[in-house]
Amino acid sequence: MDNATYSYMNDCTPLTNCKSGRKAGGSTVVNMSHAGKKPPNDYLIWSLCNTLYVNFCCLGFMALIYSIKARDQKTLGDMRAAQECSDKAKWYNILASGWNLLIPLLLLGLLVLLVVHLGSSEGTFDFFGEDGFQSFMKLFSR
Numbered sequence: 001m002d003n004a005t006y007s008y009m010n011d012c013t014p015l016t017n018c019k020s021g022r023k024a025g026g027s028t029v030v031n032m033s034h035a036g037k038k039p040p041n042d043y044l045i046w047s048l049c050n051t052l053y054v055n056f057c058c059l060g061f062m063a064l065i066y067s068i069k070a071r072d073q074k075t076l077g078d079m080r081a082a083q084e085c086s087d088k089a090k091w092y093n094i095l096a097s098g099w100n101l102l103i104p105l106l107l108l109g110l111l112v113l114l115v116v117h118l119g120s121s122e123g124t125f126d127f128f129g130e131d132g133f134q135s136f137m138k139l140f141s142r
Contacts, residue, residue, distance in 0.1 A: 039079065040086035042070040043093055050096035054103060063092035 047067040050060030066089035073082035117139075 037079070039074050040070060040083040041090075042067045042074065042082075042086055043089045044068070044071060046093045046097075047089060050093055050100060054096075054100045056096065056099040056103060059092050059096035059099060063089050063096055066092060 043063065044067045047060065047063040051064045053060070055061060066085045070082050070085035070089055073079075073085055
């Protein structure tokens with residue numbers, strides 16, 4: 001085939017500036033509803049840390065679920081639902097972090113009290129000896 005067999009409308013060929021063969025362009029619509037707002041935070045990293053560490057009463061897992069929901073809603077463009085899931089994820093993370101800090105601190109305090117009590121002269125006892133259980137019970141009978 002040679003170039004003579006092609007027919008172009010209005011003698012417009014490719015790579016030429018022929019405006020007569022073009023149709024009028026349509027309008028462009030830009031949605032500016034969320035232009036000024038910052039998208040909600042999903043707290044995903046914080047939720048992962050709370051899920052992997054202690055995870056008391058599955059609070060970290062619940063935070064992880066709501067973090068993923070917030071990210072999904074943000075991707076879909078539903079900012080109201082994303083904000084609600086983000087708020088729930090934040091509060092579950094706060095509760096989980098509180099428990100994750102409280103439990104080791106309580107155990108550390110219990111250990112310190114046990115060491116101090118056993119180090120005192122009244123607190124020493126031979127637990128595995130003949131009178132071990134009786135001397136152990138004397139500690140709590142004061």
